[in-house]
Amino acid sequence: MAEYAHPEMLVSTEWVDENRAKTDKIRIVESDEDILLYETGHVPEAVKLDWVSDLQDSVVRDYVGRRRFEELCEERGISNDTTVVFYGDKNNWWACYAFWVFKLFGHPNCLVMNGGRKKWEAEKRPMARAVPQYPRGHYKAREPDLSIRAFRDEVLAHMKTRKPLVDVRSPGEYSGELFHMPEYPQEGALRAGHIPGAVNVPWSRAVNEDGTFKSRADLEKLYLQEQRLKANDEVIAYCRIGERSSHTWFVLTYLLGFHRVKNYDGSWTEWGNLVGVPIEKSFAAKK
């Protein structure tokens, strides 16, 4: 992992296993797509964070406010100086998403466990079903760090000036083809295709079979050589709701050292429903 631009942001399953008992300084957080997976067994010291019921406001389409964020940290024994290690299912999609939300609120020490839940289980490391309890933390969240979050008007301006956009969805979603397949999900958008000028790099191309991130050389081949992105480019990544693109945001920012990457969490469920915005479609439906 030392080859990455910021290797200090990643820890191995082995490191977590060796350090997991230091619960006064380290909090391990599991964040999954599946709502019951944590309950079936988890890293013994890990607490659960759900991307819907914990991180999203239930009325407005947005993240929880500062106060609620402080509260959910304190409940889990997380203080401003706690090192938070994220891991989860689906090759760390949701772990990266939770990581991104913590960065949004300015949490300084966030780490991702390379390989996620899949690797931890494959290595037959300890799992427990008991939910650990920790002394309440003390938390003061900062104002949201909007340097990592893009909103729709900004995306429109970004597109008009032909700055790089990375669409991390599957090729079928990107081209608009899936929209025309009967019995396929329409993903809550009225139009299909992608933001004009966006390149398509499915997020999963950045991970190995065992759930770990690909090597720096492979990632450079993918983003720098194939897509001709440069580390000082201003890049906006998006997907359907901003979850897969937070994975790509992590890869570009910390593994490749890009320093101006934003995640557009409105993503296709916003863009594909906006009235009048330009859309590019590379799939032509049969007449």
Place this chain on the structure above:
Amino acid sequence: MPSIGFVVKPERTVSKLNDILSEFEGLDERERFELLAEFSRKLPELPERYKAERDAGLHRVPECRTPVFLWIDLADGRVDLHAYVAPEAPTVVGFVAILLEAFQGATPDQVEAAPNDLLERLGIARRLGMTRLPGLNAVLQRVKSQVRKARIEVAGSK
């Protein structure tokens, strides 16, 4: 919370499903998810004869992000339902286990009569959130549409 106490008209009784709904009724949210987790441990194993089709990617429910595979037939007018769900998604495994328990051996009418807002009635929709619900709802709709198709095929072959 929407009411989950649901009684269908007697002539269209979905008795097993109603039994399951009444098991969920009266539980608090934590208990409902514990019960769902219990169901997830009871999903019958996929019979050997379907495994090759599963491995070839056939019979998958495309709307659900979790790999879910369903085999639905009618035998002597009764529904014969088999399923495979990726084990790393216990929520989905649990919901499919509920469908199997409710519909295995049921009549097509009973399947048709199952409420479309089943996840709401079970009291688990709110925590799932808008982004997870469509995939699970699609599994129920897939069961219903396959049962309808099987019924038409049976009628056509007579």
